Amino acid sequence: MAAWFSDERASFAIMAARFSDARASFAIMAAEGEMNSNGDLGEPSAMEAAEVSTLPPPEMSDENGCTDSATEASAQPETAFFSAPPDTEDEGSDLPADFERLWNAAHDNPRDFTSWTDLLQYCEQEVCVQGLQSIPLSVDLWIHYINLLLGTLDMNLPESPKHIRSVFEDAVVAAGLDFHSNRLWDLYFEWEKEQGDLRNATAVLDRVLKVPTQHYNTHYEKFKVHLNNSEPKEALSLEEYEEVRAFCRESQKVERAEQAKEKGEERPPGEEEPATPEGTDSEELMQRMREQVLVRRDKIYQENENEVRKRWNFEDTIKRPYFHVKPLDQTQLRGWHSYLDWEVAQLKKDTQDHNKDLNKTDADVKEDPEVTAQPQREMEETKVFCDDHRVRFLxxxxxxxxxLYEEFWTRYIQYLETCSVDEVRAVYKRACDIHLPSTPNIHMQRATFEERHGDLAEARRVLEALDKNMPGLAVVRLRRAALERRAGQLEQSEALLQEAVTQSKEKPTLHAFYSIKLARLFLKLGRNPSRARSVLQEALEISPDNDKLHLNLLEVELSAETWSSAEAVQQCVTRALEAPLTPHTKILLSQRGLQFVEEYSNSIQSVLSVYEAHQKLIKELGGTKREAESGDEGREKLSKGDGGSANGASEQVPPTDPQVPVTMPPPPPMSIDASAQSGGYGGYSSWYQQPQYSSYGYQNTWNYNQGYYPPS
Structure with missing residues (x-):
């Protein structure tokens, strides 16, 4: 605690000696809002109190943390489990009114020690309040805050006990489900006893008896001692007292009647049971009532013990429940995953069982109108609290x-998506703004979530902030461009990619990547091959050795009108052959040009000319034999894939000896998959030569080029 708020406490200590500096310090707090995760005054967080959690320091104990969940204080979910004290800040003032009053008192009489003490106590309390708004799961912080109130509030005032009780309620609702929340419950129980309200003390113990905690058995022992040391009329609620008293009195009468019958004695007519003073119970009756109450509580205790037993091994694997910058070991990470899996499965099972019980009860009521909801109420009373709150709390x-582990934030978000959009937004805000500001994946998930739910402005804001904070991530810029494209803002999408192209000129690989994306946008969506061509040609001036640029430029030329693209295609191929590309890529581009003229040229001379140039290129690059072997391998795989044998395929493969004439263009020196990765070019020769067609009665291999080109 001291380490967490050391800077704040130090600033307020200085206030006692230098009140002017302290006034400025508190003014900064009021103006800037919340503290940052180190306890220092920082930039305003702009986060709602019930939606935010900051990281607890390593010095704090195991109970420290944050949650948006409620506990078993009521059967209905709580929308806000912690209510901060009402805002006393006057309109038009930068500081709270209470601080102004205490400050003026100390300033008017600086030698009055009590005035300074009151001011320091107020300041310490306000730090505690801000801490609890940010870390509502911290059992230590709640206990510290409650003890601070107990030491400063005048308990003789009627509103003081009410305020303390409300803080206790906020505390157990916020942190009461923690496996190590025993001290908080014990403090609440002892305080209620000190107030002399035994019924409230019993109610506190009744609630904690349904919570699986580390010291669950000590709570039951405290309940027994508390019940034995108190009269049932004072300790039990009026409803339970009347119910148990009537049951025990009836059992007393039955037992005495049976005893009298066994002895053969009969009471004279008109003689009744020994009378007791009005409004009092005999010691025997009170003891019977205590025993009956414990019988009822024992059912709850056994259920709770069973729940604790289920969770004990999971809790035992958690060696570091507090935050620390050091990584967690794999055993603890697996333990958290297993614990979450089990708790979610437990919720599903309990929900199914509960629905079955409700259906059964409804059926009983339909069959017998005299059936009441009493058995159902008893079932709910004896059932340990284990609903959606417990899953959220875990x-x-x-x-x-x-x-700092994105996977757990993602799991939590996936769980909440079926419940509430606003809760998912709150978790995304905490994860992205506080804990994972430099983890791009969860920010992009957040933008996708907002776009999916129709908030395009927020999706833009998230991606813009990520692009600004982590410049150079291509996937973020592409996400921004895609968002604008889906929103119908094609010009804005083009502008984002154009900006990326301009900014990445010093990085040739990234520049080529953005240029290809921009060119495809112009070609596919803008229907403007001229602009696409211009973008790729400019990129080639910077990166002439980038094979993907050459392949995409060829795609642009191939997509143009046939009558106007023949010359452009050949120019593109020629440019590629003159560029410092690998032989592999040059042969691929040359073959693609050959295929184009085969399919669209109106002149046989042009086809033969391109074919001869292609054959010459293969010989110059020394790839004839290797490519022929590659073609054999590809045809063998193709034959196997169609149910043929490898041997059958090899019988029909043309000879690979360089001296034997080849009557077909050789396949490209890359596999089908590799060509697909390069933009879908190449690999066409497998369509020209199909060994499996021999099964249809062809005597020779079907050769697309057989008798078409002269031998080479």
Missing amino acids: FERCLIACA
Whole structure:
């Protein structure tokens, strides 16, 4: 605690000696809002109190953390589990009114020690309040805050006990489900006893008896001692007292009647049971009532013990429940995953069982109208609290120790997506703005979430902020361009890619990547091959050895009108052959040009001319034999894939000896998959030569070029 708020406490200590500096310090706090995760005054977080958690320091104990969940204080979910004190800040003032009052009192009489003490106590309390708004799962911080109130509030005032009780309620609702929340519950129980309200003390113990905690058995022992030391009329609620008293009195009458019958004694007519003073119970009756109450509580205790037993091994694997910058070991990470899996499965099972019980009860009521909801109420009373709150609470506990692990934030978000969009937004805000500001994946997931739910402005803001904070990530810029394209803002999408092209000229690989994306946008969506061609040609001036640029430029030329693209295609191929590309790429581009003239040229001379140039290129690059062997391998695979044998395929493969005439263009020196990765070019020769067609009665291999080109 001291380390967490050391800077703040130091600034307020200085206030006692230099009140002018302290006034400025508190003014900064009021103006800037919340503290940052180190306890220092920082930039305003702009986060709602119930939606935000900051990282607890390593010095704090195991109970420290954050949550947005509620506990079993009521059967209905709580929308806000912690209510901060009402805002006393006057309109038009930068500081709270209470601070102004205490400050003026100390300033008017600087030698009055009590005035300074009151001011310092107020300041310490306001730090505590801000801490609890940011870390509502911290059991230590709640206990510290409650003890601070107990030491400063005048308990003789009627509103003081009410305020303390409300803070206790906020505390157990916020952190009461923690496996190590025993001290908080014990403090609440002892305080209620000191107030002399035994019914409230019993109610506190009744609630904690349904919570699986580390010291669950001590709570039951405290309940027994508390019940034995108190009269049932004072300790039990009026409803339970009347119910148990009537049951025990009836059992007393039955037992006495049976005893009298066994002895053969009969009471004279008109003689009744020994009377007791009005409004009092006999010691025997009170003891019977205590025993009956314990019988009822024992059912709850056994259920809770079973729940603790289920969770004990999971809790035992959690060696570091607090936050630390050091990585967690794999055993603890697996333990958190297993714990979450189990808790979610438990919720599903309990939900199914509950629905079955409700259906059964409804059926009983339909069959017998006299059936009431009493059995159902008893079932709910004896059932340990294990609903959606517990799953959320465990996620929040997990995100304390695992705050830097994106996978747990993603799991929590996926769980909440079926419940509430606003809750998912709150978790995304905490994850992205506080814990994972430099993890791009979860920011992009957040933008996708906002776009999916129709908030395009927020999706743009998230991606713009990520692009600004982590410049150079191509996937982020592409996400921004894609978002604008889906929103119908094609010009804005083009502008984003054009900006990326301009900014990446000093990085040739990245520049080529953005240029290809921009060219495809012009070609596919803008229907403007001229602009696409211009972008790629400019990129080639910077990166002439980039094979992907040459391939995409060829695609642009091939997509143009046939009558106007023949010359452009050949120019593109020629440019590629003169560029410092690998032989592999040159042969690929040359073959693609050959295929184009085969399919679209109106002159046989042009076809033969391109073919001869292609054959010459293969010989110059020394790839004839290797490519022929590659073609054999490809045809063998193709034959196997169609149910043929490898031997059958090899019988029909043309000879690979360089002296034997080849009557077909050789296949490209790359596999089908590799050509697909290069833009879908090449690999066409497998369509020209199909060994499996021999099964249709062809005597020779079907050769697309057989009898078409002269031998080479």
